[in-house]
Amino acid sequence: MKKILKYLLKKVHVLEIIGNPQKWIKGISICSQFVEIDTIFFAIKGKKKNGHQFITESIEKGANTVVCEKKPILLHKNITYVIVKNSMEALGTISSNFYDHPTKKIKLVGITGTNGKTSVAAILHHLFYKMGEKSILISTIGIKILSQEFPTKHTTPSIVDINKYLNLSIQKGCKYAFMEVSSHGIHQKRIAGLLFTGGVLTNITHDHLDYHKSFEDYLSTKKSFFENFLPKNAFALINSDDQNSHKIRKNVLAKTYFYGLKKKADYRIKIMKKNIHGTKLLIDGHKFFTFLIGEFNVYNLLACYATAILLGKNKEEILQKINTIPPIKGRFEQFISSYSGIRIIVDYAHNPDGIKNLLKAIHEIKKQEERLICIIGCGGNRDKEKRSLMGKIVYETCDFSIFTSDNPREEDPEKILIDMKNFRSSISKENILTIVNRKEAIRTAIQIAREKDIIVIAGKGHENYQEIQGKRYPFDDMEIAKTLFSEFS
Known part of the structure; x- marks a missing residue:
């Protein structure tokens, strides 16, 4: 697919065009690493990086047009520069034009x-x-x-x-x-x-x-x-x-x-x-x-x-x-151990309201003798205020609470667990564990579970990875649980 640049600029609030607007555009890129020959590069100001710093790199990789909010000091020959008020808004319109609305x-x-x-x-x-x-x-x-x-x-x-x-x-x-x-x-x-x-x-x-x-x-x-x-x-x-x-x-x-x-x-x-x-x-x-x-x-x-x-x-x-709709992967997804009757529920609940509604739903349908064990973590580099709220809900609602890592990202997982435990409760009980290693947390839950108990693994749902220090490592809550059950059997 390719389009003439002038066509792509229809309904875009353009402040200035420097260069030829009649050239062919074969692709759109917002990341200089993925720029190919005859693509249009969008310089976008992000929270961590400013795309304007990567204009030269994008040109070296083959971009023939640059959309930016500030005119570069150095203008390259044969490159068209489109100066706009907002690069993200321009990106939306140009993307729609490129892919035929x-x-x-x-x-x-x-x-x-x-x-x-x-x-x-x-x-x-x-x-x-x-x-x-x-x-x-x-x-x-x-x-x-x-x-x-x-x-x-x-x-x-x-x-x-x-x-x-x-x-x-x-x-x-x-x-x-x-x-x-x-x-x-x-x-x-x-x-x-x-x-x-x-x-x-x-x-x-x-x-x-x-x-x-x-x-x-x-x-x-x-x-x-x-x-x-x-x-x-x-x-x-x-x-x-x-x-x-x-x-x-x-x-x-x-x-x-x-x-x-x-x-x-x-x-x-x-x-x-x-x-x-x-x-x-x-x-x-x-x-x-x-x-x-x-x-x-x-x-x-x-x-x-x-x-x-x-x-x-x-x-x-x-x-x-x-009525034929099946459960969604990672949303109240269930597995029952054939030898112990222990039920695993994997869910994406990762905020106070989500975990509250999940545990409420389980309490409404579980039998009195079935204990509820919950494994929960909170994501790193995200809303810290909700950590203690989630910790308190799980602590007060479940028979056993196991606090563990979710996606710690660039944060220290130990500090996240401290934040999760930083709550006051009128309920006093000792059934709370903190285990940083998520796999070991799941293993521990299976070990302490009795026949027909319910183990909830919350926070990651469908995700098949765990993000630690900028890297994603393979990790699937349900698959890990099934593997551990097979080891115990």
Whole structure:
């Protein structure tokens, strides 16, 4: 694929062009390491690095055009410089132009919120597949076009990759796109230039305060998605039971709908029965069983039901297919030891609200004699405020608490564990362990577990690595647990 530069600059707020705007562009890059011949390089100011420092390197590797916010002192011959006010905003528009405006040809639904984004996006992708519709999934667990998977590093990938894969999905016949929209992605303009058919809000609770500095800032960022990216002809679907829902709905141009279990809403659902195997539900007079467990998953399922209706799908067809949705990898994912009956639950819960809802769901369905053992860690170089909150929830809720490493990144894992234990509790018990090595923590949990006890391994879910000092080492919670069980058997 190649395009003329002048065409790519349509609707871009250009301050100045130095050089020839009629040259061919064969690719887009925001990293000088991956620049190839005849690509356009975007100099973007990041938190740690400034792309303007890598302009010369990008030119040496073959870039024929540079988009930047500040004119370089040294101008290279035969290189075109496009000076813009905001490189990230320009990147969104140019990426869309380069990949033939994919969001004009596909119905894109953005799912945002603190928890539930991955589950809602994945359930929608699976539901539409069951209904015979082709779609693309863009989420934390990866990009999936039909059944083909592509790995990602961020909840919301770069705007270049989003447009690239949306374009590819259209070529494969996809009509729908379901995408997680993170607060980082919104704030860093990684969704700039995209046209959304609809937006879904799952909930807003404490998270990412290391980045946003305050809950108000975090809430404002989420709110901006509904205000700035959903036009009048789009829909906004909001969880009416979330305490911040009334703040989100203000100044939204899109037609707004609500879903929920408790308050008045356009779409409602009732829990009839729940156990460790699944949940029996009632929706629009139709009873059905789902393998998904926990009230939080009922909200996720209802959001998907409502979204499918708002996208024009038939109610009866949705209800026929929605009960076939399997559990999402790393979201209340279960394994039962055949020789001991010990149950392993792996979940991505990595913030206070997530871990609280997870443990609450387990307590509601477990038998009294079944003890609950929880292995939990907190990510390094992330929101420190939530560490003690999560530690307290696990300590007060579980029979045994094991604090361990999550993804310590560049931080000392011992210090993270100290932060997790820095809480006050009215409950006094000794059943708390701190084991830095995550594998040893899982081994210890299996050793102290009795027949039919429940071991929760929280925080990493679907992740198949552990990030330590800038490197990713292979680590899969569920696979580690299964391997250790086989050793004990």
